[in-house]
Amino acid sequence: MIKNNFLNYKIQKILKNLIYIKKKINYIKKKKRLIKINNEFKKKNLYSNYNFFLKLKKEINLIENIFKKIIFLKKNIYDNIELLEIFKQTKDKSILKYIIKNLEHLNNIINNLENKYIFFKKNDKLNCFLNIKSGSGGIDSQNWCNILLKMYLKWAEKKKFKIEFINKKNNNNNGINSITIKIIGNYAYGWLRTESGIHRLVRKNFLNNKKRHTSFSSVFVYPEYKNDNINNNVNIKESDLRIDLYRSSGSGGQHINKTETAVRITHLPTNIVVKCQNNRSQYINKISAIKQLNLKLLNLENLKKKKKIKKINDNKLNISWSNQVRSYIFDNSIVKDVRTNLKVKNIKYILDGNLDLFIKNNLKAEINND
The missing domain is CATH 1.20.58.410 (Release factor)
Incomplete structure (x- = not known):
């Protein structure tokens, strides 16, 4: 039956x-x-x-x-x-x-x-970058950031998309302060663009099971524009850049930790900061950081032209109650999308990377609103 x-x-x-x-x-x-x-x-x-x-x-x-x-x-x-x-x-x-x-x-x-x-928007077919940043909630929020990362990695694996780790900032409790990954595959940006926003976690604190705790992490998705678009639309003056070199943190052997191979570039007019520390070569890290800056500046220009937002700080959303897109309530095993009111009563299933139901629901809602 x-x-x-x-x-x-x-x-x-x-x-x-x-x-x-x-x-x-x-x-x-x-x-x-x-x-x-x-x-x-x-x-x-x-x-x-x-x-x-x-x-x-x-x-x-x-x-x-x-x-x-x-x-x-x-x-x-x-x-x-x-x-x-x-x-x-x-x-x-x-x-x-x-x-x-x-x-x-x-x-x-x-x-x-x-x-x-x-997938009807101009940049939907492009690769994309996905940034996750922990917000209010302390260690629990940083742990939540790590859970979200694993969720997106599992989703990308199911889609047979490739992943590149661009920049990662850990804490001392196996949590993540912020991370940026590149997702490579057909319509990667189209699939993920509606994931941008605040993802809210409600559960008993994993360090103290007696208290219910709310944490926030922001997700920001932006496309990898083609190089010719970048060169035609973004003009970066060398005088507008501050380039700092520092030692890489985390694993990677003695050489990567003792030599100033990591690169941090600040674009002074916009205060956009990009970092790269994944390679042992300072030169390669600098090239990668410049490319990231190009992409962020181009995205900033596009958002300004479309008048979708008035002010962008480092192309990232403010971590707050506004801009919420989804709530994950562990105690009741419920995931709820704030925009479409779609509920799934199986949080493990969603965190295992089964996001297509939420994603398609939002994409369809977007079409209906246009």
Whole structure:
């Protein structure tokens, strides 16, 4: 009975997503457009304008390809509904196995279709940088920062994205004050851009189980702009920079700790600070830090142009009650998204990197608001 209910839920979810996609692609409008193009192909003089012919051919192929997938999905969804009814009567396990395998295939198709319409912003396809910074809450907040990092690393692993550690500042209790990682993969920024904001933790203090404690960490995501965009849009004067060299902290052997290989660059007009200490070479660390500064300045310029914010300090959000995006309540094992009111009653599942439900919900809400 439980299996039947679960499969029925999966089928209804796929059907709901299909209806959503048809709405987003303006299915009826595209159907009318397809009829109009086909009428154009019947005209004899069409072939005299070869470029126009190719343009229409490309458009019709695109629409037909989407329609084929939608028709295939619709047919298979209803086939599975019928098969599920047959299984309820016969209890034939071979039918059950077929339904499970088929639904997985349909789910992959619907996800690929859906992704084409939720990633609609200019920079969505780019790699991105994700910065996590501990806020109010002391050691517990720094520990929370570490938990969030592990959550995003697990999520990236599931997506088969590559990770590079850019800068990390630890404390003495296995916690993190701040960290920046680079996430490399198709639509990395599109997937993660709605994660920017304050992530709130509520739990019994891990150092003192008797008291309930609230901690905050900020997450800030920004795209890795292409080098040509950086060079064309950001002009950094050497006189605007203060470059400090210092010894790297943490593990890395005697050489990395005893030599001033770490680089900290301050952009004086904006007070933006970037650091890099990952390499034994001071030169390589400096190049990496300059690149980070380029990206942050470009992001600052883009935000100013769009008038989304009036003032940015180091491209990071203030750690406070404002700008909250999600609450993680350990005692009740609930994760709640503040923006969409979506709740998941399994905190371990979310912290294991299963974030797509929250991410897609926010991306869809963003489309609906536009």
